[in-house]
Amino acid sequence: MTMPSKWEIAHYWDKSPRRRDFAPHLQLDEPCCFACGSFAERWKRDTPQASWQRASLERSHVVPQSLGGPDDASNLLLLCRACHRESPDWRDPEQMVRWIATRDERPSQELETFMAWLAAAERAPDFGEALASVASEEGAAERVSEILRDLIGQAGTHFGVGYSQGTRVAVLQVAADEISKRARPADRGAEEA
Numbered sequence: 001m002t003m004p005s006k007w008e009i010a011h012y013w014d015k016s017p018r019r020r021d022f023a024p025h026l027q028l029d030e031p032c033c034f035a036c037g038s039f040a041e042r043w044k045r046d047t048p049q050a051s052w053q054r055a056s057l058e059r060s061h062v063v064p065q066s067l068g069g070p071d072d073a074s075n076l077l078l079l080c081r082a083c084h085r086e087s088p089d090w091r092d093p094e095q096m097v098r099w100i101a102t103r104d105e106r107p108s109q110e111l112e113t114f115m116a117w118l119a120a121a122e123r124a125p126d127f128g129e130a131l132a133s134v135a136s137e138e139g140a141a142e143r144v145s146e147i148l149r150d151l152i153g154q155a156g157t158h159f160g161v162g163y164s165q166g167t168r169v170a171v172l173q174v175a176a177d178e179i180s181k182r183a184r185p186a187d188r189g190a191e192e193a
């Protein structure tokens with residue numbers, strides 16, 4: 001028997017009468033950890049099915065295989081790495097329910113992702129300088145976000161963890177070059193005059 005896909009698991013719990021107990025944060029259109037609600041990284045827009053499949057969430061047994069739990073959607077939850085590591089391995093599923101109820105809700109992985117990008121920016125000082133050099137230009141924010149979106153689309157992801165910190169630094173470094181290249185010389189001249 002093959003393990004159900006992440007989408008099949010999300011779909012199963014969406015319809016389950018015990019959804020509130022086992023997947024209190026579940027929303028089908030936004031992949032997130034069932035236990036703490038942390039969002040999977042979501043830069044790329046996609047169908048709900050594709051985003052669940054790609055989401056950095058792990059399939060976690062309610063009753064572990066070693067204690068006789070089946071590889072069935074009814075016995076599998078989708079958890080972030082931190083929750084998966086801490087979740088109970090116990091023969092009674094109700095212990096999982098109790099644990100989920102006590103799990104602190106994380107506001108969203110987006111904030112953590114944002115902090116990771118900030119940390120990457122510190123390691124790519126050229127990016128900050130390039131940003132500052134065009135900040136006063138009209139439409140600068142749009143152009144910079146266009147450059148970033150394009151570069152992020154070209155980046156690879158580590159299996160299960162999304163973008164590595166090294167990838168973020170690389171994206172910002174290349175972005176710094178792109179921003180400087182596209183800066184309009186006319187504006188520079190006008191500033192100096």
Ligand SMILES: [Zn+2]
Nearest residue numbers: 033036080083
């Ligand atoms: Zn979690």
